[in-house]
Amino acid sequence: MSKQRILLISCGHFEKDLLESLAHDICREFGYPVSYKECCLEMSGYYHPGRRQYNANDILQATAAVSEPDVVKAIGLHRVDLFIPILTYIFGQAFLGGDTAIASLFRLRNELYGLEPDQHLLTDRFRKVVLHELGHSFGLIHCMNPVCIMRSSTYVEDLDQKKSHFCSTCAEKLLQLRGQYDNDCMKPI
Amino acid sequence: MKKKISILIVDDEESVRDSLYNWFIDDGYHVECAESAKKALTMLESSDYDIILADIKMPGMDGLELHRRIKTLSKDPIFIVMTAFASVDTAVQALKDGAYDYVTKPFDPDDLSHLIRNATAQISLKSENESLKSSLSTLVDVEDLIGESEGLKKVLSEIESVAQSNASVIITGESGTGKELVARAIHANSPRKYFPLVSVHCGALSESLLESELFGHEKGAFTGATFNRKGRFEMADGGTIFLDEIATISAKMQIELLRVLESKTFVRVGGNKEIASDFRVICATNRDLKSMVKNGTFREDLYYRLNVVNILIPPLRERVEDIPKLANFFIKKYCASMSRDLVTIEPAALKHLTELEFPGNVRELENMIERAIVVGNGKEIKLKDLPLGKEKMNSAIESLDDLEKKHIANILSKYGWNISRSAKALNVDRVTLYNKIKKYNLKLEE
Numbered sequence: 001m002s003k004q005r006i007l008l009i010s011c012g013h014f015e016k017d018l019l020e021s022l023a024h025d026i027c028r029e030f031g032y033p034v035s036y037k038e039c040c041l042e043m044s045g046y047y048h049p050g051r052r053q054y055n056a057n058d059i060l061q062a063t064a065a066v067s068e069p070d071v072v073k074a075i076g077l078h079r080v081d082l083f084i085p086i087l088t089y090i091f092g093q094a095f096l097g098g099d100t101a102i103a104s105l106f107r108l109r110n111e112l113y114g115l116e117p118d119q120h121l122l123t124d125r126f127r128k129v130v131l132h133e134l135g136h137s138f139g140l141i142h143c144m145n146p147v148c149i150m151r152s153s154t155y156v157e158d159l160d161q162k163k164s165h166f167c168s169t170c171a172e173k174l175l176q177l178r179g180q181y182d183n184d185c186m187k188p189i
Numbered sequence: 190m191k192k193k194i195s196i197l198i199v200d201d202e203e204s205v206r207d208s209l210y211n212w213f214i215d216d217g218y219h220v221e222c223a224e225s226a227k228k229a230l231t232m233l234e235s236s237d238y239d240i241i242l243a244d245i246k247m248p249g250m251d252g253l254e255l256h257r258r259i260k261t262l263s264k265d266p267i268f269i270v271m272t273a274f275a276s277v278d279t280a281v282q283a284l285k286d287g288a289y290d291y292v293t294k295p296f297d298p299d300d301l302s303h304l305i306r307n308a309t310a311q312i313s314l315k316s317e318n319e320s321l322k323s324s325l326s327t328l329v330d331v332e333d334l335i336g337e338s339e340g341l342k343k344v345l346s347e348i349e350s351v352a353q354s355n356a357s358v359i360i361t362g363e364s365g366t367g368k369e370l371v372a373r374a375i376h377a378n379s380p381r382k383y384f385p386l387v388s389v390h391c392g393a394l395s396e397s398l399l400e401s402e403l404f405g406h407e408k409g410a411f412t413g414a415t416f417n418r419k420g421r422f423e424m425a426d427g428g429t430i431f432l433d434e435i436a437t438i439s440a441k442m443q444i445e446l447l448r449v450l451e452s453k454t455f456v457r458v459g460g461n462k463e464i465a466s467d468f469r470v471i472c473a474t475n476r477d478l479k480s481m482v483k484n485g486t487f488r489e490d491l492y493y494r495l496n497v498v499n500i501l502i503p504p505l506r507e508r509v510e511d512i513p514k515l516a517n518f519f520i521k522k523y524c525a526s527m528s529r530d531l532v533t534i535e536p537a538a539l540k541h542l543t544e545l546e547f548p549g550n551v552r553e554l555e556n557m558i559e560r561a562i563v564v565g566n567g568k569e570i571k572l573k574d575l576p577l578g579k580e581k582m583n584s585a586i587e588s589l590d591d592l593e594k595k596h597i598a599n600i601l602s603k604y605g606w607n608i609s610r611s612a613k614a615l616n617v618d619r620v621t622l623y624n625k626i627k628k629y630n631l632k633l634e635e
């Protein structure tokens with residue numbers, strides 16, 4: 001079966017508007033149609049009481065298990081604080097060239113840093129994390145271009161500096177990398 | 190092609206090795222792992238690594254001993270030790286023995302990135318010195334600075350000459366000329382490119398917000414501040430800070446800024462620890478700072494500290510010859526971002542563009558093209574897809590009737606001779622519009 005869609009798996013409640021806007025951007029940047037799926041992972045198993053955070057590697061595995069066979073990539077959307085054993089926190093996680101990615105908007109909220117809530121900014125940051133992690137799953141590595149979506153971001157303000165697009169170099173690389181998933185009915189982006 | 194920087198991770202814990210492996214792979218490094226110091230030494234017999242990241246506490250040979258052994262191998266990797274919080278003392282011992290640095294587990298992602306970028310910058314500096322700085326004469330990542338006019342060439346050559354230094358730069362230009370693009374190009378071509386370019390739009394923030402934005406704040410500095418927040422100066426450590434609309438900052442902020450520029454240290458809001466940061470500063474303004482200094486609204490000492498190099502970007506009306514290239518660049522850009530087939534632009538429309546005044550400069554042109562692609566027929570941008578804009582002063586003085594005729598014709602053409610919509614846009618009723626069409630003998634052109 002040809003793989004020709006990207007799957008958004010929402011774990012926890014996400015507004016329809018947000019999902020639609022994410023789908024729009026993913027489709028624009030990656031050239032695949034996007035479909036949704038809701039999923040209630042039993043999150044308590046991934047909770048680390050000492051750190052009061054959730055283990056991203058475990059969640060990534062669980063997400064892969066609920067993905068569907070005909071999708072080219074799947075990304076799990078979360079609202080909880082993610083960590084991996086060696087790092088204090090992460091915004092999202094994906095294996096380079098892997099099938100699945102995850103992203104959380106927990107750390108992206110202005111309120112956490114003593115600032116006014118800003119829904120628009122939050123959506124914008126989340127969009128960037130999602131596109132970035134999907135970029136990794138397609139095999140893209142970090143980019144030195146200061147505004148490219150594949151620039152590494154460890155702080156929310158880093159995210160704010162980037163645009164929601166691939167720079168021309170990454171866009172070109174993506175097109176090449178995408179080749180391996182494509183079939184002839186795909187329209188080039 | 191440049192050789193990838195290689196990293197060897199030495200840790201007995203599998204989850205640590207895996208996590209770090211994935212983290213560095215994303216950064217484009219060549220990464221290998223060893224589960225013990227002994228294994229690492231075996232690997233070092235046949236391979237070289239630029240960076241070795243080793244845990245201090247490992248069963249068998251520990252990280253410190255591994256470091257000592259490596260030093261005898263006449264190899265010179267950057268050695269970074271990882272330590273649990275409890276064994277910081279041992280890490281300090283490693284530093285005394287010549288280790289490059291240490292990190293405490295679990296790492297703050299930002300600290301880890303920063304540490305590795307520092308190491309990377311050092312390695313590439315070394316190899317650039319060794320390989321006779323051959324490729325430095327071409328600018329990279331300047332794809333948005335389009336054109337071949339003398340004005341733009343001058344800007345590009347100024348970027349090139351200033352990029353390698355640490356000098357402060359003020360970029361002056363009308364709004365929409367692309368001051369941030371110039372700042373980005375300087376950063377991307379400087380040795381600081383491995384570190385962040387941090388932008389602050391000073392004009393958009395109140396004094397107190399700007400203060401917390403620039404200097405950061407401590408957890409609990411005010412209600413809701415759950416986490417420490419780094420300020421922009423701190424985030425720019427190793428890199429460049431871009432202060433846009435510098436002319437808008439208050440007298441108080443001018444003093445604070447001057448102090449930070451002189452000492453390169455500052456204190457977070459609600460904190461008391463002095464924080465040092467190594468940043469380069471680039472400012473931008475559309476105002477005449479020199480005259481602001483003269484009339485006392487901008488501090489002279491700050492002005493001289495910032496204005497080591499001044500780059501002036503000419504307004505678009507002074508580089509008309511760049512308009513066709515720019516237009517085509519934006520057409521490509523927006524067709525791609527809207528996932529549309531590439532459109533062309535008819536000669537009359539292109540000519541019209543070169544006749545406009547463009548008070549909003551390149552940004553205005555960009556907006557115009559984006560809009561024209563949206564409203565257009567999807568194949569070719571027509572004259573009617575473009576707004577009338579303010580044309581350059583015509584030498585022949587036109588009568589009011591002439592102007593009215595032209596304006597009505599333009600509106601009609603813009604709305605494809607839809608009378609209701611055109612009348613609405615002109616704020617007249619349909620009968621009036623019909624009468625004017627008759628009066629001026631306007632006809633639908635094919």
Ligand SMILES: [Zn+2]
Binds near residue numbers: 142151153215
């Ligand atoms: Zn990444």
Ligand SMILES: [Zn+2]
Binds near residue numbers: 168170
């Ligand atoms: Zn890129």
